[in-house]
Amino acid sequence: MDREEIRRHNVRALLRGVHLSGGISRADLAKQLGLNRSTIMALTAELAGAGLVREELPKDSRQQGRPSLMVLPESERIYVLAFDVAVDQLVAARIGLGGVVLERVVAARTRAGPDLDYVVDVLARLGRQLHRSAPSTAICVGVGASYCGMIEPGDGTVRFGPDLGWVDQDFGAELSRNLGLGLPVLVGNEAHLGAIAEQHRGAGTGVRNLIYLHGDVGVGGGIIAGGKLLDGDTGYGCELGHIVVNPGDGRPCGCGSRGCLEAEAGERALLDAARRPADAFGREAVRAVVRDAGRGDPVARDALRRVGDWLGIGVANLINLFNPGVVIFGGMLRDMYPGVAPYVRTRIAVNVLPVARERVRLEVSALGDDATLVGAGELGFSQLLHDPLAEYENIAEHSRERIGER
Amino acid sequence: MDREEIRRHNVRALLRGVHLSGGISRADLAKQLGLNRSTIMALTAELAGAGLVREELPKDSRQQGRPSLMVLPESERIYVLAFDVAVDQLVAARIGLGGVVLERVVAARTRAGPDLDYVVDVLARLGRQLHRSAPSTAICVGVGASYCGMIEPGDGTVRFGPDLGWVDQDFGAELSRNLGLGLPVLVGNEAHLGAIAEQHRGAGTGVRNLIYLHGDVGVGGGIIAGGKLLDGDTGYGCELGHIVVNPGDGRPCGCGSRGCLEAEAGERALLDAARRPADAFGREAVRAVVRDAGRGDPVARDALRRVGDWLGIGVANLINLFNPGVVIFGGMLRDMYPGVAPYVRTRIAVNVLPVARERVRLEVSALGDDATLVGAGELGFSQLLHDPLAEYENIAEHSRERIGER
Numbered sequence: 001m002d003r004e005e006i007r008r009h010n011v012r013a014l015l016r017g018v019h020l021s022g023g024i025s026r027a028d029l030a031k032q033l034g035l036n037r038s039t040i041m042a043l044t045a046e047l048a049g050a051g052l053v054r055e056e057l058p059k060d061s062r063q064q065g066r067p068s069l070m071v072l073p074e075s076e077r078i079y080v081l082a083f084d085v086a087v088d089q090l091v092a093a094r095i096g097l098g099g100v101v102l103e104r105v106v107a108a109r110t111r112a113g114p115d116l117d118y119v120v121d122v123l124a125r126l127g128r129q130l131h132r133s134a135p136s137t138a139i140c141v142g143v144g145a146s147y148c149g150m151i152e153p154g155d156g157t158v159r160f161g162p163d164l165g166w167v168d169q170d171f172g173a174e175l176s177r178n179l180g181l182g183l184p185v186l187v188g189n190e191a192h193l194g195a196i197a198e199q200h201r202g203a204g205t206g207v208r209n210l211i212y213l214h215g216d217v218g219v220g221g222g223i224i225a226g227g228k229l230l231d232g233d234t235g236y237g238c239e240l241g242h243i244v245v246n247p248g249d250g251r252p253c254g255c256g257s258r259g260c261l262e263a264e265a266g267e268r269a270l271l272d273a274a275r276r277p278a279d280a281f282g283r284e285a286v287r288a289v290v291r292d293a294g295r296g297d298p299v300a301r302d303a304l305r306r307v308g309d310w311l312g313i314g315v316a317n318l319i320n321l322f323n324p325g326v327v328i329f330g331g332m333l334r335d336m337y338p339g340v341a342p343y344v345r346t347r348i349a350v351n352v353l354p355v356a357r358e359r360v361r362l363e364v365s366a367l368g369d370d371a372t373l374v375g376a377g378e379l380g381f382s383q384l385l386h387d388p389l390a391e392y393e394n395i396a397e398h399s400r401e402r403i404g405e406r
Numbered sequence: 407m408d409r410e411e412i413r414r415h416n417v418r419a420l421l422r423g424v425h426l427s428g429g430i431s432r433a434d435l436a437k438q439l440g441l442n443r444s445t446i447m448a449l450t451a452e453l454a455g456a457g458l459v460r461e462e463l464p465k466d467s468r469q470q471g472r473p474s475l476m477v478l479p480e481s482e483r484i485y486v487l488a489f490d491v492a493v494d495q496l497v498a499a500r501i502g503l504g505g506v507v508l509e510r511v512v513a514a515r516t517r518a519g520p521d522l523d524y525v526v527d528v529l530a531r532l533g534r535q536l537h538r539s540a541p542s543t544a545i546c547v548g549v550g551a552s553y554c555g556m557i558e559p560g561d562g563t564v565r566f567g568p569d570l571g572w573v574d575q576d577f578g579a580e581l582s583r584n585l586g587l588g589l590p591v592l593v594g595n596e597a598h599l600g601a602i603a604e605q606h607r608g609a610g611t612g613v614r615n616l617i618y619l620h621g622d623v624g625v626g627g628g629i630i631a632g633g634k635l636l637d638g639d640t641g642y643g644c645e646l647g648h649i650v651v652n653p654g655d656g657r658p659c660g661c662g663s664r665g666c667l668e669a670e671a672g673e674r675a676l677l678d679a680a681r682r683p684a685d686a687f688g689r690e691a692v693r694a695v696v697r698d699a700g701r702g703d704p705v706a707r708d709a710l711r712r713v714g715d716w717l718g719i720g721v722a723n724l725i726n727l728f729n730p731g732v733v734i735f736g737g738m739l740r741d742m743y744p745g746v747a748p749y750v751r752t753r754i755a756v757n758v759l760p761v762a763r764e765r766v767r768l769e770v771s772a773l774g775d776d777a778t779l780v781g782a783g784e785l786g787f788s789q790l791l792h793d794p795l796a797e798y799e800n801i802a803e804h805s806r807e808r809i810g811e812r
Contacts, residue, residue, distance in 0.1 A: 006411075209643070225643075230631050232615050236762045239759055245653065320648045320649055360639075
């Protein structure tokens with residue numbers, strides 16, 4: 001490591017601190033980064049000069065003496081486009097530095113199993129619309145997309161997207177081309193991105209070990225171990241929906257196997273156990289079961305007990321393996337959780353070793369349905385945050401060219 | 407980060423490279439560390455001056471031109487004491503820098519469930535014996551111990567050691583005091599240490615994601631995710647022996663629950679399934695079942711099939727979660743593995759998503775019964791490797807004082 005690398009390291013750490021906090025005093029930055037105040041001043045001046053942050057007096061300063069200046073992200077000026085391919089809708093948003101959702105547009109997914117071209121066309125149209133509506137001084141520094149399937153790390157290919165029936169589709173590259181902003185589209189699995197979002201600014205803020213379970217049509221997972229998303233050797237870790245919880249006479253699973261957590265504790269499992277019609281589906285149907293159980297309906301109660309027990313086995317296994325600080329239930333599981341919590345807790349009491357269950361919290365997603373979108377935004381910011389000044393130069397240059405074309 | 411931190415970072419990286427390789431050319435070090443040759447020369451000179459490494463011409467140089475000097479660890483001179491509290495024996499060893507086991511002494515564990523004082527007395531006696539027999543110029547730079555139970559991270563307390571019936575025993579501190587070398591004793595769980603040893607110099611060398619299953623009386627695990635041992639929020643991750651694989655009518659487990667991987671696929675499960683007498687136990691008994699099955703004994707074959715299926719469910723779940731490069735079977739499972747491999751492979755084929763099973767290898771421990779001891783050695787070296795020059799100064803000073811006392 002040489003001097004230049006240190007400078008880049010410190011610039012990165014500072015911008016990251018500002019982005020994650022949404023605004024932080026110089027004094028707290030100095031503490032967080034272990035740097036002295038003059039270094040913080042110099043780094044902040046550099047980032048302010050590039051238009052990435054600004055400094056302000058704290059709004060409400062009752063402390064004695066000279067208050068420490070606040071360093072704030074230039075959220076209106078520096079933004080990313082974030083996309084979310086969800087089960088029933090396609091979402092696009094402009095998210096400002098600091099994680100602020102500035103503007104959002106939603107298109108219903110009117111067709112079942114839409115193909116790549118359809119999805120890319122709709123998303124690109126929404127994205128261009130957001131880009132045009134941004135202030136003329138604003139700069140788009142990245143694009144991130146969340147997809148409900150397995151993503152090839154690096155190139156944004158959807159390896160397997162059972163919900164849309166996609167196999168090996170060039171999603172990231174196609175969306176990038178169609179958007180025409182000259183920026184790559186980074187693609188992530190929805191549950192991985194949900195985990196990152198919850199860790200950055202949700203129910204797991206600051207927790208170094210967390211498990212995020214995301215219910216959709218299937219059950220996906222994002223696991224943060226030691227502060228980093230678990231990716232495995234080829235990027236396909238975290239598939240907690242396919243751990244076998246019922247090897248006896250398990251229900252068939254979309255993956256071709258039986259008794260997976262997703263098959264036993266997913267949306268379909270709950271609706272079948274509650275004897276809902278075969279064409280019932282979606283969040284409202286899940287909420288209805290929880291509601292009916294609350295009113296004393298024995299079939300709904302029994303369904304929640306059964307599904308909650310399988311979910312509890314899966315969660316207990318995860319806690320034994322990961323000793324997490326928090327387990328977060330997101331997506332459809334956020335709706336199901338209030339109805340199954342007692343059964344999940346019972347399994348944890350029975351099956352988790354005391355040392356690992358001593359301090360674990362169970363929570364529902366704090367970002368709610370925004371978790372995956374906010375995670376896509378974090379992905380969009382990742383390049384800027386990795387090397388702020390170099391990236392900013394590139395993008396600003398590029399942006400000036402494109403503004404000429406508008 | 408300042409200049410001094412960079413220097414320390416580079417010194418650390420270089421010594422670590424030499425230690426893990428057991429000897430490496432300057433040219434390969436430059437490549438591995440991304441530093442130029444003059445920096446490598448300067449760093450090496452510094453470490454050589456401290457007596458931690460030496461340089462030599464390569465033994466067998468057939469390359470044209472001037473051969474790159476080899477940088478070798480001073481294994482005879484710089485050593486740690488490593489201890490292993492195993493089921494049937496207590497082991498102590500002197501392990502030299504570079505991971506060479508220089509000398510080893512073993513004491514049979516003659517008593518069932520021995521108490522802390524007994525174990526510490528025996529280990530300290532063996533340790534002092536090894537320390538005295540070291541050359542007068544040699545320096546003990548650390549002490550590591552492997553224990554078959556749950557260890558409080560940081561202070562070496564055994565929180566729970568079911569095999570010896572220990573609860574909250576001050577093992578590390580007591581052994582340190584009794585050894586009287588003025589060095590702390592770092593204590594780790596045997597399976598965690600086995601995983602580290604296999605990753606450093608065994609069946610998982612260089613693999614960033616690996617799972618090590620250690621069979622003893624119970625089944626323990628060490629999981630390396632993204633290059634680091636998974637520890638969880640309070641240091642108690644990796645408890646793969648207690649993931650539930652048989653929630654239906656599972657066998658009772660030592661943890662108080664039922665159907666855990668350890669209860670269904672551990673030594674007792676195999677011996678019971680093979681209808682061995684209740685007092686049969688140990689590695690030889692396991693090997694006998696595998697041998698009998700190989701000779702066509704239907705009871706032994708059926709026992710391996712049943713236990714192999716449970717083991718396979720556990721391993722498949724782990725692969726779905728961790729997407730590892732390799733799964734390693736150590737301890738008793740190394741003996742069992744040849745008999746159960748087909749059933750484990752079948753479960754992987756059925757239950758693991760294709761993307762995660764594409765490249766995973768299954769291996770038995772390459773270090774065999776030395777895995778945990780070698781891992782304890784790595785723990786012993788950890789402080790020196792963290793800050794080589796500062797630590798070495800401390801220890802050399804201390805050592806000179808003690809040599810005066812001998």
